[in-house]
Amino acid sequence: MKHARIVHEGVAQHAIERDGQLLLDDTRFVPFDAVTWLPPLADTRLPRTILALGLNYADHAKELAFKAPEEPLVFLKSPSALTGHRQKTRRPAGVEFMHYECELTVIIGRQAKKVKRDDAYDFVAGYTVANDYAVRDYLENWYRPNLRVKNRDGATPIGPWFVDAGDIADPMALALSTTVNGTLTQSGSTKDMIFDVPFLIEYFSSFMTLRPGDLILTGTPDGVVDCRPGDVVVTEIEGVGALMNTIE
Amino acid sequence: MSDAVTGTVFGTLLNFRGELEALGGKVNEPPYQAPPKAPVLYIKPANTWSADGAEIPVPANVPQVEVGATIAMVMKAPGEVAGFVLMNDISVPHASLFRPPVKYKCLDGFLGVGGTLLALSEAVDPTKFVVAVRVNGVLKQSVAFNNLVRDPARLLADVSEFMTLGAGDALMLGCDVGRPLARVGDRIEISAPGMGSLSNTLAAEAA
Numbered sequence: 001m002k003h004a005r006i007v008h009e010g011v012a013q014h015a016i017e018r019d020g021q022l023l024l025d026d027t028r029f030v031p032f033d034a035v036t037w038l039p040p041l042a043d044t045r046l047p048r049t050i051l052a053l054g055l056n057y058a059d060h061a062k063e064l065a066f067k068a069p070e071e072p073l074v075f076l077k078s079p080s081a082l083t084g085h086r087q088k089t090r091r092p093a094g095v096e097f098m099h100y101e102c103e104l105t106v107i108i109g110r111q112a113k114k115v116k117r118d119d120a121y122d123f124v125a126g127y128t129v130a131n132d133y134a135v136r137d138y139l140e141n142w143y144r145p146n147l148r149v150k151n152r153d154g155a156t157p158i159g160p161w162f163v164d165a166g167d168i169a170d171p172m173a174l175a176l177s178t179t180v181n182g183t184l185t186q187s188g189s190t191k192d193m194i195f196d197v198p199f200l201i202e203y204f205s206s207f208m209t210l211r212p213g214d215l216i217l218t219g220t221p222d223g224v225v226d227c228r229p230g231d232v233v234v235t236e237i238e239g240v241g242a243l244m245n246t247i248e
Numbered sequence: 249m250s251d252a253v254t255g256t257v258f259g260t261l262l263n264f265r266g267e268l269e270a271l272g273g274k275v276n277e278p279p280y281q282a283p284p285k286a287p288v289l290y291i292k293p294a295n296t297w298s299a300d301g302a303e304i305p306v307p308a309n310v311p312q313v314e315v316g317a318t319i320a321m322v323m324k325a326p327g328e329v330a331g332f333v334l335m336n337d338i339s340v341p342h343a344s345l346f347r348p349p350v351k352y353k354c355l356d357g358f359l360g361v362g363g364t365l366l367a368l369s370e371a372v373d374p375t376k377f378v379v380a381v382r383v384n385g386v387l388k389q390s391v392a393f394n395n396l397v398r399d400p401a402r403l404l405a406d407v408s409e410f411m412t413l414g415a416g417d418a419l420m421l422g423c424d425v426g427r428p429l430a431r432v433g434d435r436i437e438i439s440a441p442g443m444g445s446l447s448n449t450l451a452a453e454a455a
Contacts, residue, residue, distance in 0.1 A: 046294035047256050051350070075348040076291035078256040080411055092410075113356075138410075141280045142288040143261060143348045148410045151289075207307070208354050209295045 002161035002241070006035040017161060037085035040128055040162040041107070044213040050077040051204060052132055054145055056219025057192050072195050072203055081151045085160035088248040089133055091229055098227055101132040101220035102178045102235035104171065104190050106197055107162060112210040120198035123210070124165045129243040130217045131157045131235040157245040168239055172196050175238040176221060180231050188221030249299040249361035250333045252322045254416030257359065259337055261288040261345065263397050263422030270425050279346040287398065287406050290349055292337065296359040300446050304338060304357040305453035312431045313450065314339045316423035317381040317391055317438040321400050322365060323413045329404070331367040334379065334438055334446040335420055336360030364444035374400045381428055382437045388428035393421060
């Protein structure tokens with residue numbers, strides 16, 4: 001099932017996808033463009049931990065002139081970076097290079113500590129799509145990628161859907177693509193991840209406890225391009241969803 | 249821990265002038281290439297939080313940890329500081345500052361959070377903050393906050409240029425050089441006038 005968090009008639013609520021529309025919990029149907037989309041995530045008691053991978057596809061690592069990492073390159077984001085489907089993300093004035101990153105995102109479903117690879121999928125509640133925008137002008141070599149590049153307000157659209165894990169037969173064989181104003185600019189497959197989802201869950205849970213609602217953004221493949229104000233960017237993952245964002 | 253801290257806890261690297269002096273010419277060498285321009289930040293996620301009095305688990309493969317005694321400003325609302333709390337930002341010692349320090353700083357329990365919020369008022373002058381760090385009762389470090397690269401107001405302004413700190417978020421002012429090392433069995437106590445004390449004992453992580 002595909003779950004959404006939306007605001008409809010002033011009320012934040014849960015909905016599911018049904019026949020190309022949103023089915024509200026009160027059984028009404030509403031069209032996708034009649035609501036405001038929130039990140040498709042239930043609230044958590046403690047602030048959720050958001051882990052994000054850099055250079056996790058061999059081709060993207062090559063594109064950025066880095067050799068493939070020997071262990072995951074990971075950084076953290078705060079919930080303030082997240083925004084929903086069909087929202088806008090601001091491009092700072094005067095920058096030269098701001099690019100999207102289409103990423104399969106894992107939503108943790110159970111508390112996870114010292115989980116073994118073979119059990120890792122038991123701890124996944126579902127999947128969504130994140131667009132982990134980066135403003136490369138602000139890259140510095142201290143705790144790189146630094147938060148000014150990667151943790152800007154509303155610069156990580158996520159959604160539209162929380163897709164139940166059981167609906168994704170093989171998360172390591174999903175096509176990813178990005179279009180900018182309708183033109184295909186990025187195309188890849190999750191099969192090309194350097195560190196796959198079970199590895200990442202084993203790795204992170206070896207030293208930190210993951211809790212329900214925590215996120216792992218698993219990195220992006222080759223094909224990132226600069227985006228300008230007005231550009232409509234759609235990051236899509238097969239079976240998970242197509243996440244739309246507009247640069248302003 | 250202070251119930252004012254409910255959001256994201258951010259740490260700040262290289263906000264003590266002594267940290268930059270200790271690096272010396274290395275700031276211009278690979279992999280850094282240049283001194284930092286914007287504040288260098290990191291996140292201490294909720295799994296790291298330890299209340300005053302809590303034991304902090306140390307994995308068997310970590311012989312000793314670094315004690316990062318500091319003060320965090322806690323937000324009441326965007327742009328509005330509620331006050332200040334003690335924090336003990338524990339790290340696995342690491343030399344390179346090139347990549348985000350997740351596996352060194354985000355272990356379970358690796359952030360002591362004080363229980364006493366010193367409310368912001370005209371009487372509170374952050375440049376006068378001094379934190380005492382004791383390990384097993386012995387004074388190991390005294391951290392004076394009169395030598396920051398960015399004072400709290402400036403730090404908050406520069407961070408707010410790219411992200412908004414909301415109610416319950418916290419931003420640590422930084423950890424000075426000379427951070428004591430501690431190991432399993434050690435009791436770490438940090439204290440500052442108006443902010444009480446924060447004590448945590450390092451314990452071997454359960455297998």
